[in-house]
Amino acid sequence: SSSYDGGGYDGGGGGGGGGVAALVAGVVLYLIISMVLGHLRFRSGDTVRGRVPTTNRIDVSGLMLAIDWRARKHVQGQLERLARDGDTSSRDGLARLARETALALRRAELSWLYGSVLNTLPAAPQDAERVFRKAAADARAKFRYELIRNANGSTRVTSGPEQRASREEGEGVVVVTLLVAAHRELIDVADVTDANEVRHLLDQVIALDGDSLAVLEVIWSPADEDDRMSTAELEVLYPELRRINEQTLAGRVFCAFCAAPFAKELAVCPHCGAPVEDARPSR
Numbered sequence: 001s002s003s004y005d006g007g008g009y010d011g012g013g014g015g016g017g018g019g020v021a022a023l024v025a026g027v028v029l030y031l032i033i034s035m036v037l038g039h040l041r042f043r044s045g046d047t048v049r050g051r052v053p054t055t056n057r058i059d060v061s062g063l064m065l066a067i068d069w070r071a072r073k074h075v076q077g078q079l080e081r082l083a084r085d086g087d088t089s090s091r092d093g094l095a096r097l098a099r100e101t102a103l104a105l106r107r108a109e110l111s112w113l114y115g116s117v118l119n120t121l122p123a124a125p126q127d128a129e130r131v132f133r134k135a136a137a138d139a140r141a142k143f144r145y146e147l148i149r150n151a152n153g154s155t156r157v158t159s160g161p162e163q164r165a166s167r168e169e170g171e172g173v174v175v176v177t178l179l180v181a182a183h184r185e186l187i188d189v190a191d192v193t194d195a196n197e198v199r200h201l202l203d204q205v206i207a208l209d210g211d212s213l214a215v216l217e218v219i220w221s222p223a224d225e226d227d228r229m230s231t232a233e234l235e236v237l238y239p240e241l242r243r244i245n246e247q248t249l250a251g252r253v254f255c256a257f258c259a260a261p262f263a264k265e266l267a268v269c270p271h272c273g274a275p276v277e278d279a280r281p282s283r
Contacts, residue, residue, distance in 0.1 A: 058128035062118030071111035091210030102205040114241035119188040172228030181214040195248040
């Protein structure tokens with residue numbers, strides 16, 4: 001769960017429910033980060049260390065991205081590191097966590113598969129809080145076991161059920177949900193299948209500082225290396241996701257040796273060192 005008045009970076013857990021769990025044929029582990037700026041709550045206006053008051057309207061935006069197997073493990077590792085080591089004791093530290101989370105997604109752009117967005121108009125604090133809480137609750141409804149909680153500078157780590165990777169699920173994908181509430185207007189993503197629009201939203205999150213960020217919550221699943229989610233399972237668990245148009249992922253090629261995607265302007269594959277001449281165009 002998240003706190004709206006005490007600052008936190010909470011870590012979640014896993015397990016779907018009902019028929020979904022039967023389809024997945026196993027417990028799907030999830031990891032949550034909840035980043036809440038201490039003492040901000042969703043209040044209207046604030047003066048911090050002599051700075052000018054912030055706006056009394058809050059803009060809530062949400063982004064969900066499915067990342068393919070080529071970047072899955074790396075993204076999972078980055079988010080786990082943030083959950084374990086991030087500074088949740090100060091506003092600037094929490095804003096830094098938001099920035100590093102958005103950067104991790106931005107750098108994985110060549111592996112974006114599917115996306116979904118939540119667009120809202122700037123609203124009064126109480127209305128924005130209601131929208132944010134509902135969106136966070138909907139995202140958290142897919143997990144059962146809390147694995148990491150980092151709140152007020154204190155981190156708690158627990159173990160989930162033992163997992164075993166299934167060959168049928170392949171290398172798997174990871175889904176990252178990013179929910180942001182800000183004291184400034186954020187752009188609306190009109191077409192989530194256009195990577196350019198997704199990129200612009202992430203760039204705005206990266207630019208948020210401690211005074212403009214109200215609340216940010218990040219959920220990713222699965223979290224365990226041995227817990228794999230196939231694209232077939234993904235489509236059932238996340239029916240709201242839409243396939244990102246690969247033509248908008250400019251300059252992506254695939255390495256002929258390790259199959260990893262990378263920018264075609266590079267001379268060699270950054271993953272295995274193979275020459276770019278041996279790469280094939282984006283599919």
